[in-house]
Amino acid sequence: MTTSLFDLYKLGVGPSSSHTMGPMRAACRFARELERKGEVGRVNRVEVRLYGSLALTGMGHGTDRAVLLGLSGNEPATIDPGVIEATVAEIRATRKLALAGKRAVGFDEARDLRFERGTMFPPGSRTQHPNGLRLTAYDDSGTSITERTYFSIGGGFIVEDGAEAVGTNEAVVCLPYPFHSAADLLEMAHTQGLSIDEVMMANECARMRAQDSNASDEVLAAHVRAGIDAIWETMKGCIERGIATEGILPGGLNVRRRAHRLAARLKEKEATGQASDPLAPLDWVTVYAMAVNEENAAGGRVVTAPTNGAAGVVPAVARFYERFVTGANHDGMMRFFLTSAAIGILYKENASISGAEVGCQGEVGVACSMAAGGLIAAMGGTNGQVEHAAEIAMEHNLGMTCDPIGGLVQIPCIERNAMGAVKAVHASRIAQSDSEEHKVSLDQVIKTMYQTGLDMQSRYKETSLAGLALNVIEC
Structure with a gap:
C-alpha cells in the first residue's frame, strides 16, 4: 500500500488528470532534472513525442498546453489557472520557453511537439500503457543530452519507463495498518x-x-x-x-x-x-x-x-x-x-x-x-x-x-x-x-x-x- 489519501485527492487543473496533469508533471520533472544536473545551460531545444491516447485525444484534452507549461517549470497543484492562457500564448508567439523557469530555449510546436497517432507505445519502452510521452533535450549541435520516457497512468500519477508510479507523497513509510485488498x-x-x-x-x-x-x-x-x-x-x-x-x-x-x-x-x-x-x-x-x-x-x-x-x-x-x-x-x-x-x-x-x-x-x-x-x-x-x-x-x-x-x-x-x-x-x-x-x-x-x-x-x-x-x- 503506497498511495496516500493526499495522492488520490490532489489539487490540479482541468480538463484531464491523465492528459493534462500527468503530462505537465512529467514535463516539469524532466526540466527540473536537467536543472538539478546543471545541464539547462547546454540545452538548445526540447522535443516531445506523444503516443497512444495522448496522441489521439491530446489536443482536446490540452496535452499540448500542459507540456509547454510543465517544461516551463509549472506543476498542476500550484499553477494559477488565470495565467495559463497568457503563458501559453507567449510561448507560441515567441517560439521560446523558459526551461524549468530558468533559461529561454527554442520550442517550435510544429517541429518539437509530435503527435504519434499511429503508434500506441513509445518504441523500445518496457512499460506498456497507452499514455506515453518521450522527452529529449538537444544541444547546439543537435546531439541528445538526455532522453526520458514517462507514462501518465491516471489521476495525475506518472511513472518513468520501467519504474514505479510517482505520487505526490513519495516518502516510503512503515504503516501500522497496511492493506492490499x-x-x-x-x-x-x-x-x-x-x-x-x-x-x-x-x-x-x-x-x-x-x-x-x-x-x-x-x-x-x-x-x-x-x-x-x-x-x-x-x-x-x-x-x-x-x-x-x-x-x-x-x-x-x-x-x-x-x-x-x-x-x-x-x-x-x-x-x-x-x-x-x-x-x-x-x-x-x-x-x-x-x-x-x-x-x-x-x-x-x-x-x-x-x-x-x-x-x-x-x-x-x-x-x-x-x-x-x-x-x-x-x-x-x-x-x-x-x-x-x-x-x-x-x-x-x-x-x-x-x-x-x-x-x-x-x-x-x-x-x-x-x-x-x-x-x-x-x-x-x-x-x-x-x-x-x-x-x-x-x-x-x-x-x-x-x-x-x-x-x-x-x-x-x-x-x-x-x-x-x-x-x-x-x-x-x-x-x-x-x-x-x-x-x-x-x-x-x-x-x-x-x-x-x-x-x-x-x-x-x-x-x-x-x-x-x-x-x-x-x-
Whole structure:
C-alpha cells in the first residue's frame, strides 16, 4: 500500500488528470532534472513525442498546453489557472520557453511537439500503457543530452519507463495498518476493532510522522483533518464557481454550461414553496456534479477524485451529505473522505483509474464506488455496509467505455458524473437496507473491472475512435 489519501485527492487543473496533469508533471520533472544536473545551460531545444491516447485525444484534452507549461517549470497543484492562457500564448508567439523557469530555449510546436497517432507505445519502452510521452533535450549541435520516457497512468500519477508510479507523497513509510485488498482491510479492521476511516487515519498519521517525528498523535491527526478540510474547501469552491458561471465551454463543440440554469430553477422552486419534491435533493446532486465538471472542462481548479474526468462525483455526494442528511457534521465528513480514499486506493493499486487503460469504469465507475462507500461511513454505517455499497456501485458501472466527442472532457463526461453521483447515493441506500450477506465481494468486482477493461477494444478507451466520439460526428 503506497498511495496516500493526499495522492488520490490532489489539487490540479482541468480538463484531464491523465492528459493534462500527468503530462505537465512529467514535463516539469524532466526540466527540473536537467536543472538539478546543471545541464539547462547546454540545452538548445526540447522535443516531445506523444503516443497512444495522448496522441489521439491530446489536443482536446490540452496535452499540448500542459507540456509547454510543465517544461516551463509549472506543476498542476500550484499553477494559477488565470495565467495559463497568457503563458501559453507567449510561448507560441515567441517560439521560446523558459526551461524549468530558468533559461529561454527554442520550442517550435510544429517541429518539437509530435503527435504519434499511429503508434500506441513509445518504441523500445518496457512499460506498456497507452499514455506515453518521450522527452529529449538537444544541444547546439543537435546531439541528445538526455532522453526520458514517462507514462501518465491516471489521476495525475506518472511513472518513468520501467519504474514505479510517482505520487505526490513519495516518502516510503512503515504503516501500522497496511492493506492490499478489501478482504485484508475488513479483516484487519475487525481484528483491531476499528472502522475503515480509523484505519486510514492511523496510516495517514504515520505518513505525517515521517515528516515530523516529534509531533504527538493528536497534532498529526489535526494535520490530517486540516488537509482534508482544505480538499473539501477546494471542492466546494469548484461547485460554487461552476454554479455561478454561465457561457460556452472551450474546445469547439459549443457546449453550453447548464449548472447555473439548473440551480436557478431549483432555487426558484424553493422560493415559491415548491420544495416538497422528494427527488429535489437528487436534482441538487446533479447540479453539484455538473458544476464541478463544467469547471474542469473549462480548465479550472479541481481536485482529482480520483481523476479529473470523474472529479464531480465525490464532491456532489459529499455536498449531498452535508446539506440533506439529518445529523451531518464535520466528523461525518472526515469519515467520508478517509473511507472513500481507502476504496480508491484499492482500485488504484489492484486495477486502474485510467480511462485510457480500462475505460470510464475506471474513472466515473471508481468515483461512484468511492462516494457510495464514503457516504455509508459518513452516516455511521458498518464496515460491511461500506464494502457492500462500494461493490454495488462498481458492479453497475462495469463495461463503461470512454468515448469523449472531439477528445474533449465534455460529452458524455459532464452528464456521466451526474449519473455516477446519483448512482452512488442509490448504491448506499441499497447497502443500508440489505442486512443479508451479498454474493459479490468488492475484491471480485475490482478484479472484474480490470479484466473487463483489458478486454475492451482500445478504440473505446479514450481514443475518440469509436462510440459517441465517432457516431455523433458522423451523424
